[in-house]
Amino acid sequence: MRIIIYTGKGGVGKTSVAAATAKRCAASGKRTLVMSTDSAHSLSDSLELQLDGTIRSIGDNLDAIEIDILHEMETRWKEIEKYISDFMHSQGLDTISAKELAVLPGMEFMSALFYLWEFDRDNAYDVVVLDTAPTAETLRLLSFPDVSQWYIDKLYALFKRMLRVARATVGKMMEIPLPTEGFLEDLEIIRARMISVRKLLQDNSKTTIRLVVNPERMVINETKRAYTYLCLYGMTVECLVVNRLIPDEGQEGYFKKKLEEQNGYIKIIHEAFDPMPILTAYQMPTELLGDEKLNDLADMVFGKGDPTVHFSTESPMEFLDRGDLQIMSLRLPFSTKGEEELYRKQGDVLIVQVGGQRRSIRLPLVLSRS
Numbered sequence: 497m498r499i500i501i502y503t504g505k506g507g508v509g510k511t512s513v514a515a516a517t518a519k520r521c522a523a524s525g526k527r528t529l530v531m532s533t534d535s536a537h538s539l540s541d542s543l544e545l546q547l548d549g550t551i552r553s554i555g556d557n558l559d560a561i562e563i564d565i566l567h568e569m570e571t572r573w574k575e576i577e578k579y580i581s582d583f584m585h586s587q588g589l590d591t592i593s594a595k596e597l598a599v600l601p602g603m604e605f606m607s608a609l610f611y612l613w614e615f616d617r618d619n620a621y622d623v624v625v626l627d628t629a630p631t632a633e634t635l636r637l638l639s640f641p642d643v644s645q646w647y648i649d650k651l652y653a654l655f656k657r658m659l660r661v662a663r664a665t666v667g668k669m670m671e672i673p674l675p676t677e678g679f680l681e682d683l684e685i686i687r688a689r690m691i692s693v694r695k696l697l698q699d700n701s702k703t704t705i706r707l708v709v710n711p712e713r714m715v716i717n718e719t720k721r722a723y724t725y726l727c728l729y730g731m732t733v734e735c736l737v738v739n740r741l742i743p744d745e746g747q748e749g750y751f752k753k754k755l756e757e758q759n760g761y762i763k764i765i766h767e768a769f770d771p772m773p774i775l776t777a778y779q780m781p782t783e784l785l786g787d788e789k790l791n792d793l794a795d796m797v798f799g800k801g802d803p804t805v806h807f808s809t810e811s812p813m814e815f816l817d818r819g820d821l822q823i824m825s826l827r828l829p830f831s832t833k834g835e836e837e838l839y840r841k842q843g844d845v846l847i848v849q850v851g852g853q854r855r856s857i858r859l860p861l862v863l864s865r866s
Contacts, residue, residue, distance in 0.1 A: 497616045497702060498623045498804045502737075504708035505718045506630035509739040512793060513708055513777070514627035515542045517803045519787070520794040522558035526622040526804065529559040529615070533608040534629040537562040544786045559621075563608050606686065609693045616696055623804055631722045635729070635853065700732035700809045708737045711761035720768060720830045725853045727812035727827050735773040735807040737797060738765060743778050768830075773807040815860060822862050 502514045511532070518530035529551070532539040539562055540547045545554055549564025608626070615621050628634040697703050705726055709719045719736075726733050741762075747755045765774065777796040794803070816823040828836065828850055837849040844864035846857045859866075 497619065497621055499612060499626070499696070499703040500623065500804070501626040501628060501634075501703065501705050502708055503628045503631060503634040503705060503722065505710075505715050508708045508710050508715060509777075510708045511538045511542050511627045512790065513706075513737055513739060513797065514625050515539060516790040516793040516797065518558060518560075518623070518625040519555075519790050520798060520803045521623045521625070522555060524802065525557060527557050527620070528623045528625065529561070529621045530625045530627065531560070531608065531611065532562040532627045533634075534627065535565075536629075539627055542790070561611075563611075565607065609697075610689055612696060613689055613693050616702070631718055635722070635725050698730045698811075700734075700806075700811055704732045704734040704806065704808075706735050706737055707733060708739055709765065710740050711738060711758045711765065713761065716761060716764060716768070721851070723769075724828055724830045724850060727829060728848060728850050728853055728855050730811070730813045730855075732809060732811055733772070734809070735775055736765070736769055737775045737777065738762070739777045740779045741776055813857075815863070822866070824857075824859070824863060 500514075500517060502510045502517075504510050511534075514530060518528050522528040530539065532547075537547070539560065543554060543560065545552075545560070547554075547560050547562045549562065549567030551559050551561045554560050612624060615624055707719050707722060709715055723733055742751060742755050742758055744755065775797050777793055797803075812827040814823075814825045816825060824846075826848065831850050835851050837847075839847050841847055841856070844859045844861070846859055848855050848857060
């Protein structure tokens with residue numbers, strides 16, 4: 497299964513590019529799903545269809561879904577939702593408020609990632625296209641397997657032992673409900689699946705990132721930071737999509753000045769990102785809504801080519817064996833020495849921090865003693 501993740505600064509046109517990519521994949525005969533993980537969904541608007549928290553067929557070979565976390569909690573994580581709702585209700589909250597507060601931070605990310613795991617396990621689709629939230633939220637999505645597994649590994653066993661003691665002692669006299677075995681089983685499922693999800697996201701034969709950028713200084717700067725952090729998390733960024741370009745022909749007055757400014761930013765993009773493949777799309781005269789305009793956008797970005805092609809499979813992290821020398825190589829473009837920090841935790845865990853992002857890397861045995 498091929499997974500294509502579009503991300504970038506808010507407003508650069510990720511949703512339109514993702515929808516256009518999915519439609520072109522489906523038209524070529526590939527079983528395709530386009531999924532929105534942005535809590536402020538706009539995929540429905542782009543496709544001019546009403547989507548919700550269930551997978552819906554919207555054309556030949558094409559399905560779509562907008563993640564709805566309340567629906568996910570009621571269907572996928574019943575035990576977790578029930579326990580947290582019961583706990584909140586025992587503290588005096590009304591039933592509706594208790595259900596709202598049962599949605600923990602990160603649950604929407606977890607649901608999106610588990611969909612990918614299920615699709616890959618079941619061979620449900622040939623292509624899954626993700627329309628993600630703006631950069632910061634996407635980084636949380638992609639780092640979630642590492643972060644959540646650390647918490648579950650460290651806290652789950654302790655929590656389970658304490659819970660058994662509590663049930664046999666104070667639990668019999670407490671009004672506050674204790675978690676059920678079903679709740680613990682859900683946590684165990686989360687832990688096991690997160691391991692598989694992390695492998696899937698970092699398998700660049702299946703999963704790659706495409707950065708969408710506009711020819712504007714602030715957007716370019718955020719895209720550079722996103723590239724750095726995605727490499728930190730071991731994700732393969734395969735290409736750049738420069739969206740909303742102004743055509744060269746027939747520009748006068750204000751648009752002629754904007755074109756000169758744009759050409760300067762295009763030069764900056766090439767200087768920063770070459771030799772990364774760069775795809776382009778010119779600004780449309782009206783909003784990108786509906787089949788015809790999305791097909792036009794796909795033509796501009798991909799021409800007659802296959803949208804699922806791997807423009808690059810270069811992994812940012814490698815473990816190299818040079819005889820007597822064992823090397824861990826991690827590429828962090830655009831970062832500086834002042835931003836980077838390395839330190840060891842207990843055992844085989846190396847912490848790498850760049851700016852405000854941090855990753856825990858479990859070292860192979862040959863490096864864990866280094």
